[in-house]
Structure formats: structure tokens, C-alpha cells
Amino acid sequence: MTLHLPQNSPTVYSVKRVPDYKNNSLKAWNTSDEFMLWYVTHHKLSSLPHLIINDAFGYLSSHFMSDNSTVVYHLKSQLEAIEFNLKLHLKTFTPQQFITPLDPTKSKVQLALIKIPKSLELFELFLQQIHQNSDSNITVVCGFMTKYFTPQLLKIASNYFNDVKQTKAWKKSRLLVLSVPKQVKYQSIIQDIRSEYGTIKQYKGVFSSGHIDYATQFLIKNLAIPQQADTILDLASGNGILAKVIYQKHPKANIHLVDDSILAIKSSELNLSGQSFYFHHTHHLDEFNTNTFDYIISNPPFHLEHEIDLSLPKRLFTNAQRVLKPNGIFELVANRHLKYYPILKRLFSRVDVKAQNAKFIVYSCRL
Numbered sequence: 001m002t003l004h005l006p007q008n009s010p011t012v013y014s015v016k017r018v019p020d021y022k023n024n025s026l027k028a029w030n031t032s033d034e035f036m037l038w039y040v041t042h043h044k045l046s047s048l049p050h051l052i053i054n055d056a057f058g059y060l061s062s063h064f065m066s067d068n069s070t071v072v073y074h075l076k077s078q079l080e081a082i083e084f085n086l087k088l089h090l091k092t093f094t095p096q097q098f099i100t101p102l103d104p105t106k107s108k109v110q111l112a113l114i115k116i117p118k119s120l121e122l123f124e125l126f127l128q129q130i131h132q133n134s135d136s137n138i139t140v141v142c143g144f145m146t147k148y149f150t151p152q153l154l155k156i157a158s159n160y161f162n163d164v165k166q167t168k169a170w171k172k173s174r175l176l177v178l179s180v181p182k183q184v185k186y187q188s189i190i191q192d193i194r195s196e197y198g199t200i201k202q203y204k205g206v207f208s209s210g211h212i213d214y215a216t217q218f219l220i221k222n223l224a225i226p227q228q229a230d231t232i233l234d235l236a237s238g239n240g241i242l243a244k245v246i247y248q249k250h251p252k253a254n255i256h257l258v259d260d261s262i263l264a265i266k267s268s269e270l271n272l273s274g275q276s277f278y279f280h281h282t283h284h285l286d287e288f289n290t291n292t293f294d295y296i297i298s299n300p301p302f303h304l305e306h307e308i309d310l311s312l313p314k315r316l317f318t319n320a321q322r323v324l325k326p327n328g329i330f331e332l333v334a335n336r337h338l339k340y341y342p343i344l345k346r347l348f349s350r351v352d353v354k355a356q357n358a359k360f361i362v363y364s365c366r367l
């Protein structure tokens with residue numbers, strides 16, 4: 001099949017970037033999404049049973065959502081953004097049409113659209129899910145911005161499909177079009193990280209593959225959990241490493257873990273068991289009352305895919321301030337280049353630098 005390029009940009013719905021939907025300067029899609037939309041429309045593929053995978057804020061879903069669609073999300077914020085934009089465009093859908101990368105599809109799919117994630121492991125997890133749930137005549141259309149191309153994309157794709165084609169660039173984006181599934185022996189989607197804190201398990205695509213993050217290690221070395229702390233929050237908990245270390249020091253505490261990624265939450269459930277732990281798949285702290293926690297610990301996120309996005313930690317710090325008890329302590333680690341101090345100082349009356357080295361700073365904050 002010849003891979004043509006679009007002549008014009010397709011007509012598009014205006015999709016909002018949630019939760020910053022009032023800020024019109026932030027775009028909720030890019031030309032790789034437009035390229036995928038054009039490809040599917042041009043080849044008249046949208047009536048096939050299909051998967052829409054890793055849609056950022058709902059651009060692809062808003063165009064294609066029908067009874068034939070299943071949407072694969074991994075972030076709670078992503079799910080909420082897609083639902084918001086579907087409602088905005090008066091699209092009907094059912095909760096059963098949303099699944100995670102760990103779920104099977106209801107029936108075999110013939111088309112899959114993937115917005116390629118920054119994490120190549122996550123890309124592979126998506127391909128494995130498609131491969132397990134596809135017809136032999138499946139077409140997989142993957143969109144990405146050319147500047148993020150790596151030969152690894154082709155290598156991973158060719159682990160699962162015999163036919164791997166790449167388009168020329170269009171408006172700085174490209175597509176990979178995959179077909180003819182290979183006979184595959186599936187690899188485990190869970191990996192082990194051996195560390196001085198024990199073996200940590202995590203699903204592919206979870207933060208810090210293969211080792212405990214260096215910022216996290218620095219934070220652990222400098223932990224000073226108040227003796228009387230009995231309600232603790234691991235904010236942006238990933239595989240649960242911080243909660244695990246805290247439990248080793250404070251086995252009587254109730255420890256809540258919050259993460260936006262379902263793969264992170266499911267990973268932490270593999271590492272922590274028992275009545276001390278409470279798992280929350282969410283990207284905010286609305287479910288907690290004010291003054292709930294004695295101690296909050298975090299290695300907070302500051303990336304949204306390839307972009308640095310400081311609105312993310314800012315929102316988490318504001319939430320942490322609300323749920324911290326009056327005598328509580330919020331401790332976090334940051335890369336030195338991130339200017340968190342003024343942000344924290346606006347929210348907390350006391351912000352101390354507890355430890356620092358050439359790369360990282362640990363802050364300790366009190367109301």
C-alpha cells in the first residue's frame with residue numbers, strides 16, 4: 001500500500017485541555033493526531049471495530065467514538081479529559097467502552113490507533129494488548145512527532161507485526177502503519193527491580209524502569225518521619241517504593257498511595273499488602289478531607305509526556321497543603337533546576353532545605 005500524505009489539515013473539533021480547559025493557549029492535540037484522523041478517514045476505516053489508545057485529551061475519541069470504539073487509557077486524568085471532550089461534542093458512550101492496557105477487549109479488533117507515548121515500554125504494552133485482541137487483518141496506525149523518532153520504535157513494532165511501514169513527514173509528524181501480526185511468544189509485562197529495599201515489581205510503562213529512581217533514593221536516605229505520624233500519604237506513588245520504606249520504619253501507620261497511572265497503582269498493589277495500605281487511582285486529592293495527614297511524602301511529577309509542565313506539581317502542592325494537618329510535615333524531593341521554592345513558600349509558612357547534593361534537593365514544608 002502506498003502511504004500518501006494529506007493535502008490539507010482535516011476539519012477538527014475544538015478539543016479542550018483538561019483540567020486546564022480555561023487556558024486557551026495550551027493545545028490539546030498536535031499534527032500527529034490530525035495525520036491519524038486523515039489516514040483513517042481517507043482509507044474509510046472508521047467503521048471497523050477499533051481501539052483508540054492513549055488519546056491525550058480526547059481529540060481522536062471525539063472524532064471516532066461510535067459503538068465500534070473501545071478507548072484504552074492508563075491515566076485517570078486522561079480518562080476524565082476524554083470524557084469531558086466527548087460530552088462537549090455530544091458523543092454517546094458507555095463506561096464499558098473504556099479499558100486499561102491490562103484488560104482484554106470484548107471482541108476482536110480490526111483497527112487500532114495509538115498516540116505513541118514517551119515510554120517505549122508503554123508502547124510495547126499497547127502493541128501486546130492489540131496483538132492479543134486482534135484479527136489477522138488488523139491495521140495499526142501509530143502517530144508521533146518526527147523529533148521523537150527513535151529506531152527502537154521500528155524494532156518494537158517489528159516484534160509484533162511483519163509489515164511495518166513509516167510515512168514521510170507531514171507537518172513535523174509521521175505515522176507508523178503496522179499489519180500482518182507475527183507469531184509471538186509474549187514476554188512478561190511485569191519486571192523485577194532488585195534493590196536494597198527488597199525486590200520491587202512493576203508493570204511495563206511505570207516510572208523508572210529497571211532501577212529505583214535516583215531522586216527517590218536521595219529522598220529515602222534523608223527521610224525523617226515524625227514518630228507520632230499515623231496517617232501518611234505517598235503522593236504520586238509510582239510502584240510504591242516510598243510507602244514500602246515508610247512501612248518498614250512505621251509498621252503501625254495507615255499509608256495512602258495516590259497515583260494518576262493505573263499501571264503504577266496496580267504495581268504498588270503487587271509490592272504492598274495488608275491492612276496498612278489504601279490505594280487511590282486519582283490525580284487530585286478531592287476525596288480527602290482537609291487536615292487529614294500527619295506526613296506527606298512525594299517525588300512529584302513535572303513532565304506531561306515530553307513537555308515539562310510545572311502546573312502539575314503546583315496543583316499537587318496546593319492539594320497537599322489542603323490535606324496536611326496543622327502540625328503535619330510535607331517532604332518532597334526535586335531536581336535542582338526546578339524552581340519549587342517560591343511555589344512552596346506561597347503555600348507553606350515554613351519551607352526548609354533538609355538535604356541537597358549536586359542534583360537533588362529535599363524540602364520539608366509546614367503550614
Ligand SMILES: C[S@@+](CC[C@H](N)C(=O)[O-])C[C@H]1O[C@@H](n2cnc3c(N)ncnc32)[C@H](O)[C@@H]1O
Nearest residue numbers: 207216236237238259260261264283299300301
Ligand atoms: C517522579 S514519579 C515518582 C514515583 C515513585 N514515588 C518513585 O519515587 O519512584 C511521579 C509519579 O507521579 C504520577 N503522577 C503524574 N501526575 C500525577 C497526578 N496529577 N496525581 C498523582 N500522580 C501523578 C506518575 O504516574 C508517576 O508514577
